Amino acid sequence: AQKVTQAQTEISVVEKEDVTLDCVYETRDTTYYLFWYKQPPSGELVFLIRRNSFDEQNEISGRYSWNFQKSTSSFNFTITASQVVDSAVYFCALTLSNDYKLSFGAGTTVTVRA
Amino acid sequence: EPEVTQTPSHQVTQMGQEVILRCVPISNHLYFYWYRQILGQKVEFLVSFYNNEISEKSEIFDDQFSVERPDGSNFTLKIRSTKLEDSAMYFCASSEMMMLGTDTQYFGPGTRLTVL
Numbered sequence: 038a039q040k041v042t043q044a045q046t047e048i049s050v051v052e053k054e055d056v057t058l059d060c061v062y063e064t065r066d067t068t069y070y071l072f073w074y075k076q077p078p079s080g081e082l083v084f085l086i087r088r089n090s091f092d093e094q095n096e097i098s099g100r101y102s103w104n105f106q107k108s109t110s111s112f113n114f115t116i117t118a119s120q121v122v123d124s125a126v127y128f129c130a131l132t133l134s135n136d137y138k139l140s141f142g143a144g145t146t147v148t149v150r151a
Numbered sequence: 152e153p154e155v156t157q158t159p160s161h162q163v164t165q166m167g168q169e170v171i172l173r174c175v176p177i178s179n180h181l182y183f184y185w186y187r188q189i190l191g192q193k194v195e196f197l198v199s200f201y202n203n204e205i206s207e208k209s210e211i212f213d214d215q216f217s218v219e220r221p222d223g224s225n226f227t228l229k230i231r232s233t234k235l236e237d238s239a240m241y242f243c244a245s246s247e248m249m250m251l252g253t254d255t256q257y258f259g260p261g262t263r264l265t266v267l
Binding site for chain 2: 072074079080081082083084087128130136137138139140141142143144
């Protein structure tokens with residue numbers, strides 16, 4: 038069975054600091070898909086990114102960047118120059134190519150202080 | 152931009168009562184899902200639904216739960232006899248593609264269910 042671990046429960050930073058969220062996953066499948074979702078205080082789940090297991094290219098989207106390393110089974114997420122609006126719970130999730138469900142990590146609460 | 156909608160945003164019910172949570176998935180999506188999140192905990196998969204039948208369900212999704220697509224737009228989750236431990240945020244999600252696992256699931260804003 039697959040598993041996603043987000044070891045950091047809470048991270049608190051001052052505005053403009055960078056913050057990196059760790060995600061480590063376990064699966065025996067060779068084809069899988071990794072996701073990051075953001076849950077702001079209002080409660081909804083907002084899709085941020087999807088990454089295929091066969092595409093290890095890192096990605097940057099504005100102040101967000103993702104580092105996917107199959108060798109260490111990690112899919113880390115960095116927010117550069119954090120802002121107060123980045124305060125949220127961030128979830129890493131995994132699904133397999135023959136599966137319907139997303140398996141979520143426990144989430145990391147990010148608090149950005151002004 | 153198309154989005155998943157859910158109603159109500161908050162439902163309060165007495166233990167033992169039936170509740171129906173409603174969702175309108177994104178219109179061209181073919182796969183539908185329910186997840187739940189107990190306060191402060193991780194998001195957990197309940198069930199997936201495709202072509203008018205359940206395609207996968209978790210062990211949480213016992214006989215007290217059922218899902219239905221009563222018409223071309225709504226997707227519902229029914230809890231027949233609510234328990235205190237059913238109190239949670241319930242998220243509906245939908246995805247477009249036919250190939251399992253490859254497509255992104257887009258989530259609705261959630262329904263907070265409180266069982267008293």
